[in-house]
Every structure is written in structure tokens, then in C-alpha cells.
Amino acid sequence: MKVAKLQFLPLCFLSLLVFNTHPLLAAEPEPVVDKQGEPLQPGVGYYVWPLWADMGGLTLGQTRNKTCPLDVIRDPSFIGSPVTFHVAGSDLGFIPTLTDLTINIPILGSHCKEPKVWRLSKEGSGFWFVSTGGVAGDLISKFKIERLEGEHAYEIYSFKFCPSVPGVLCAPVGTFEDADGTKVMAVGDGIEPYYVRFQKSTSYSQKKGQEFSSV
Template structure:
């Protein structure tokens, strides 16, 4: 009987994994391999000769902290930026399209703050929401949960549209992540044209 229960459990797990793979295909890195949880990746622009990889930047407004998610400028030697680690919201070993995850830069900062990405409040002047790293993730909050979607060209965009809130009224004010230039800084923000990225294993 125990052997039968064990076999049925294995079959159920296999079917669930297969269904998940069909429903939410894995996000692929630049080498065509699934993005894996806990592995370091560089987030680079899908269009070459535009800029470097993502990293933490300040707004150059007289203070260093807090730090915002931004992009290295185009230079003679293109920088890959700072590597990140993705962690799925639900137990899984890979990052899947449209499924929530948290993302954090590796290393530490001079601001002694978290390096996890978070959606900030809407700027009253620009009407955009900046993505910054300021506090450690709060499990009950959706501000730290992003997902990756594939656009019409087959490239990947970051999006903020928490799965847990879908179907709830009012719906979350979802947004695609794009790059804007402010004070000579390239910043990752919501509520603008989406910017496509690729992921290269560090």
C-alpha cells in the first residue's frame, strides 16, 4: 500500500510539473537555458549599442541614498552592470513567464540598504513609478514582486502586475518597466515604453 501511495505521489508530481511547464514556460537566458533561481545573471539590453547592464544608481540630487535601479551608460567598454539573483514567489527551480519573483542585486551598497527591487510611489511630476532598493522585502507586500513577459518580437520585458492581485477589485495598476533618462542617469521605471532585456549568466 505504501509503495502504491508513493508511486501515485510521484505520478502526481510529474503531472503537476508538466502542466506548469506548459502553462508557464521558462524564461530563457542568452544561451537558451532556463533562468534558474539562486543563480547570478547580468540583465543586459536586448538591443546592442544602447547602454550597459542594470545596476544601482543615485539620482544625483545632492544625496547618495536611496539607490534606484538604473542602467550603465554606453561607454567605450560596455559594462555588464551588477549581477542579480531571481527568487520565485512559489517554490520552483526556474523563473517562468508571467510568474512572480523577487530580484536583488548581489553584493552590498554604501547605503547599508537592501538590494532587492521595489516599486516606489508615483512621482507627482513625472507620473512614473521608480524602481528602487530601499528596504528588505515584506512577504505580505506585492511591491517587491515582478514578473517577466515576452513581447511580440520574442524579447523579454519586466513587468509589475502581481499574480496574487489578479481577479481582485480594484485591479492593480500594472506597468511595464522601461528606461528613462533623468539628470544624466538612466533609470528603470514603470508607466512608460517597455524596454527589452536579455539575461546572461554571470
Template sequence: MRSIAAAVSFFTLWLISLAICTVAQTAVLDTEGQPLESGVEYYVLPAITDVAGGLTLINRNNSCPLYVGQEPMTRPVVSPGFPVVFKPYANNGETIIRESRDLTVTFQAITTCIQSNAWRVGEEDPETGRRFIVTGGEPDYFAIQSNRGDYNFVWCPTESCPTCDRPRCGSAGILIQNDQAFLALDGPAFPFQFRRV
């Protein structure tokens, strides 16, 4: 009887600590100042206006998989790209997306590639040493971090793989190749904002 009471006490304390950790982490906010929600569509836009459009899918090698990149700057209308949906790794019933928590990012778009539109870390560019972010296959877990009112994407899975060897973590930024802007790790972080669709 005593061991059951101890197990119930331990479980209760664990639930309370989990709730405190969840509440303590700041919510990621959209352009209207509202918390991002799991399953809701958002455009990922540059925080610096007049730089380029939102994030989209790019056919880099005339074959699948598709790469995550940025719409080019076109006047008079700048494309917001394709919307994405965020899904937290630790989905304990909460729908709010919080800073520095593992999550998947998936484009809500129809493509000619018969594959998932979820983001994952792709191959390394031999010239720059930077890793492209691509779609298809098993999704990787990214996180959103605050940076002076804007947000950056990072890849450094912690919740999703607590026992893994320390990965080569990296911040996502823009890599220009052949007049196309790709999202890639291991360079300067690029500031983004999120606009609800």
C-alpha cells in the same frame, strides 16, 4: 472515512493541476538558450546592442535608497552592471524561472546603504507620472514577459496578492533624467536579455 477519501482526492487533483500549470508556462531563457534558474546570478542587459550597459544601482539623490538604472554607454568596454538573482513567489521546489510568474529581483552587490538590494516600486516622478524602481525595504513582486524573443519586466502582482484590489500595473522601461538612465514603470517597455554570470 468517506470525507477523508474525498479530501485526499481533492488534494491530489489540486497537486496535479498545480503541476500542469507550472509545466505549461514557458521558461525564461538566457542568452545561451538555457532556462533561468532561481538563485543563479545573471546580468540584465539591453536586448538592443549598442544602446547602453546592463542594469546597475544609481545614487540619484546622494542618499539611500538606491535606484535601479542602466550603466551608461562607454567605449571601448560597456559595463554589464551588477548581477541579479531571481526568486519565484510560488517556490514549490522548482528552480526554473517562468514567464509571467511573480518573482523578486535582487542585485548581488555591496553598497554603502545598509538595506536590501531587492527591487520595489518607488515614488512617482511628478513631471512624467512614471514610477521609479528602487531598492531597500520590502521587495515587490515583478514578472518577466516575453516580447518577440526579448523580455520585459512588468509589475502587476497576481500570485503574491490574489485578493488585493487591482493595482496600477506597469511595464518597466528607461527614463532619462540628468543624463542618467533609470528603470521606471508606466512608459514604453524596454527589451532585456539575461546573461549568466
């Protein structure tokens, strides 16, 4: 029995050494793609459209007390404003899913001077508007893009507020209809995911001379 143990132990250590010579490789991040199947690029403008339409895109507007900062809204009569995405410290060259992002809507002509970076703005118990005035890297300015699961859902996505920090709120971004009918992007109780597709702004021919939103 003693001989068997002496022979067995070295074999165990040898197998561990062989196993550990092959480092574990992290899975390649999945890129978010636009309607043409091309990966979203950092810093490039994209329209964010509802799933079944090329209008009603995201833009910025005054809600609540009609003051600054601006909130992220849907305008059913407008294609929306180009939205940009950034990943801190990343050299991937594309925007990945399920990764902390800084999201910006750099509209022109706004009298509200705060940065147009997304952030959560507390409005009540368990409810937040998606507003502007955020700062890249701040906890309340970290959003993710999540792909809809399913064989035919490759280009369908939703936004989540879900920072990669234990114990922090993780919930979908959806639509809340304000008292005046404005559709505001929000996070909170009863808010369902808002499914969207992305269209690169430089490859889309704007109709009827539409310009960037100015509020």
C-alpha cells in the same frame, strides 16, 4: 416520452462522471531563458543587457537627491551587476514567465545598507522609480518577466510591475532619463517596455577586469 426521459437522464450523469474522472492539468509554466537558451535558475546571477548590446546592463546608483535607497539604473559604459530572481514557494528549479518574482541586485561595497531587493518608489502622480529596499512578498516588490511575442523573439524579454492581485497597477518597466542624464528604470505614463536578454554571470568572461558595481 416518459420512458425516453428515464433513459436519457442516467446517460447524462454517466457522461459527467466519465468526464470528471480526468482532472484538468495546469499548463506547464514557460521558463525564462538566457542567450544560450538555458532556463534561468533561482538565486543564480544574470546580467541583464539591452537587446542589441552586451553593455549598458542594469546596476544600482544614486539618483534624485543622491541619497539612499539606491535606484535601478542602466550604465551604458558598464556590463552591469548580476541580478538574481526568486519565486516564493516554488520548487520548479527555473524562473517562469508571467509569475510574481522577487528581484535582487546584491552589489558589493555599497554604503546604502537597505536590502537590494527591487520595489516601486512613488515619485509623483502616475510615476514610480524602480528602487531598492524592498521585502520579498510585499506587494510593491512583485515584478514579472514577460517574453516578447513573435517567432524570432524567444530570448527577448521585458519586466513588468504587475502583481497577481486584482485591481493593482499593471504596467511595463522602462527607462526614464533623469535631469543629469542617468537612465533610471521606471514605471509610469509614457514609459515603454525595455527589452532585454539575460546572460549567466558565471559563463561570461568579464572584459578589462571589470568588477561588480560599487556605489
